[in-house]
Amino acid sequence: MQDIQKSGLSLKDLLKRSSIWFALSVILGGVSAICIVLQFITLAHMIDNLIFHHASLDSQKLNFFLVIIFFLLQTIARLASDLAGTKAGIQIAASLRKDLYARLQLTGPISYKNLPIGEMVNTLTEGIDNLIPYFARYIPSAAMMVILPIFILAVVVGVDIWSFIVLAITGPLIPVFMAFVGYAAQVIMDKQWHQLSILSGSFLDMLKGLKTLRLFGRAQDSLAYIEKLSDEYRKTTLSVMKVAFITSAVLEFFSSLSIAVIAVIFGTRLLAGTVDFRSAFLVLLLAPEYFMPLRNFSASYHARQNANAAIEQLKKIYELPKLISRPAYVENTNLVQEVKLQDISVQSVEGQALLQQITCSFLRDQLTIVIGKSGAGKTTLLNVLLGFLPVSCGTLEVFNTSHQEIKPEEMRLAWVPQKALMVFGTIKDNLCLGYEQASLDQIKIAAQQAGILSFIEQLPQGFDTHVGEGGKQFSGGQLRRFVLARALLRNPDVLILDEPTSGLDQENALQIIETIRTCKQDRVVIVATHNKELAAQNDVLLEIDQGRLVNQSAKGEV
């Protein structure tokens, strides 16, 4: 499909969306690093003066003051750098969300019909949240990992060449070893990924199946199963962690050992009198700081892994094909006379033919019934009319009552889907969804047309009755009529219904059929159905089989 766009969703590109805050975070981090070093230089200087040069406390007032100033500057810069990092992360998350939601409105619902909704919600919330620590901590600490050690090395080289050599050798070794171990951990992780992903979802799976297990009398026994699963999860994860933690152990090894080596080397050289205390103490103070950014970096390393995993998930949504074939409804005064499909073919995203060379017309004041086996292409046809699926060839033309061609987005469409949305609120909220300015009279007329007015007025709270979660309070037939009323409230020119009687009993189905029959006045009504009584009401009957229009007849024939 020509609409598929290869996206540029990568962590690197996202970084650019908040470059100012990143720059600020890194600069402030650098300022803080400089202040730490200055603070330690002054402190070492001061302690040396006090101990080895017998200076009085009074004479060190300036140094004292400087230590405090550098310290305060360092702390404030650090704090500001952290916040700038978080701000950058949040800004990127917000901008990415904006992008994704805008994209979803272009992809439409068909595009993601194979993705589980729960997984999408998770990706759009937790997934994006997982990117924040990466931008807020990992990136700034990666920058700091370069800046601070180089700065410290520069200071140390001026103080003592031996310490410089020790630090300069151990420092760069750490990332090398860490990458090495990290790679090994990744290999193990990849091997066990499948098992890990099954096990990590197992608790949720068992919870979801609890009712089934209880009905089958297996709930108590499944407790042992849960324990077994979580124990397996523990063992598998630990086997990965044992390797992954070596990364941090490597870091510990170099940082601890180089402090020890510096202390011992200095000890011997101080004994020999070849070096002064001031340099020794300064290097000892600086050594932990030299490794600190590395430690921060390694602590935020999993942020990178989480972010990479999240990006993979987000790509699934980001790269969804844009299937919406026309802009939203534009307010206009045209009345639709005819919707005409000319030689239309439709392909699925995978390139499979869904509809082939369909030519037909839907006319005003007529009830067009679309029949066919499930999977034959009825819903696809409706999706094309609704604009959720583009045609690969052929044309969809719309004519107004003066027989002039108008744009498809000028059709005043309403749709009653199989599973309709019931929002958390009152009946009125649900009927007026998308048309909040409707007057009570208009609502009543629509409810009357949908055959539900008397039922609603019978309720103690009438239109203000709460529908509860997903409308659980009401029967399938009642809900179907609420949605029908919602559709009619917009006084649509083209009314599309998908299996309006599915899941309903005979009596409810007949009522719905009667309602549909009466509301075809001054409208194009298109219904896809299996129901024989409903199909018998047709003015035009279209039969679809394997994506082709196999039969087109008129008036009440089935």
Next chain:
Amino acid sequence: MNNKFIVPEKFKLITFIKPIKWHLTLGLFLSCLAALSNFGLLFLSGWLITSAAVAGLAGVAAAQAFNIMLPAAGVRFFAMARILSRYLERIITHDGAFRLTSALRTAVYAFLIPQTPSGLMDKRGGDILGQFVSDTESASAYYTDAAVPFGRAFCCAIIFIGLVFYFLPIAGIILLIALILAGIVVPVITYYLSYYILEKMRQTKSVMQANLAETLQNLGELLTLNVAEVSMHKIKQDQLDLDYSKLKLDFIESAARSLITMIMMVAVLFVLIYSVQVYQYNALTAAEIPMLVLGIMAAFDVVLPLPAACHAKIKADIAQKQLQACCDYPQEHIKKSLLPKPSYDLVIDEVSFSYPSQPQIILDQASLTIKQGEHVALIGASGIGKSTVINMLFSFYNLQSGSIYFGGKDVNRISSTTLSTFITVISQDFHLFSGTIKENLKLINPNVKDEEISEALKVVQLEDFVHNLSLGLDTFIGNEGLRLSGGQARRLAIAQGLLRNTPWLILDEPTDGLDQKTEYELIQALVNKYTSKTIMIITHKKEILPLFNRVVLLQDGKFHSDI
């Protein structure tokens, strides 16, 4: 019944910690060891270089008299101890945390069994189960992320203060005050400042996720109603709120950390001033000054993680509270120990029922008797409450009046486990587990034989399907059976039920999503094979009704037999 899992009266974290307390203690111990080694390394290094400097300045004799080997060995020892204990600490604490998660999950699950499904409904936002998963995770993260940092800070602080006090009492007192400020006052303030933010975030998040799920589910309709933008805007607004709260939390945490380092700096400077004064009176050696300075800096390493630990604690507290609220429910006092006796007839006697907080009356003094061996179809308008019969039979909800008897006993006094050995229900909202076809069948009946499996698959018309799969019964069916079509999944669920071989079989809308031919063949195979079994089918398909002995209509809250 498995007696290994004793469900405690109340849901408390402490109950689950007990069996693994040694694991957790070992983790804490190693963590303290790592912190102490770090302290020792810096403390001793400071002493070593200053002493060496002093000795070096005092002349050749003094330098030769100075034994550098011992402290140097000590420094190396601490360095190695730090590396090893850190590594072991990580493994052991994570192991402990996983064990805790496991214990917590088992307990939550055990608590939820008796209140399924009634206790899991009536709440907004479909993802209540996902919430259970993340709550057990947050609650058990309490150990690694909150208990260990606080425990380590407390234990190590006592040792640090003691050591510093030994060398210079005033410095010890300064450190004590500083650590109380940094390790108690700052975390307490952090806790109170953050608690409400985190609690509010949780609420906003669950509302936002529910809205998002609803929007994605109904995007097509929202687009045609022209409100997709509005509804997404609302979600984005909530997410921005959450982001802002995150920024606030981050600020609190960073500010708390800055405050702690400030306290440290003040303490260091105070100790420096005092020790220099004392040194001038020769009450302290030169070497001890840098040692104390470095020691105090190292001591603060254990309090720096506390603000983050505070946040972990709040999250764990909220999660625990939530789990408690879900798991503590009034225990039923009726003893459920009766055993149904043959013949296994079902008698519904003058029963009235409606769902809690819902106006619709489902049953109004309705009566119905189904004899053992009958094949009955229950029909009625959609939404009228046909499936309710199952919920009432298993006492998932309480009746308003009347009684239901099975095998001559009140079902209220038969435990659902006992009842389920007589009645197999294949409910409409069946669940298939992530695994293979065989695993799913075995989970329901571990002792099932292969011949029984193939017979059951034959009845549900899945034999050919499974036969044509390259892996056959070992085919992975995906999460919740998503790799199967709706009809296949439903038929597999029916096969699960058939393998239980109980005298009663209740099927709720078993043929939804099946084409008419398969549907008819399935039901026909079912009633022909199990002639002696009582079969009750809840349906609205007219085509299959002739296959049954009796058709019962549920209308106006009453059962109408033989229509």
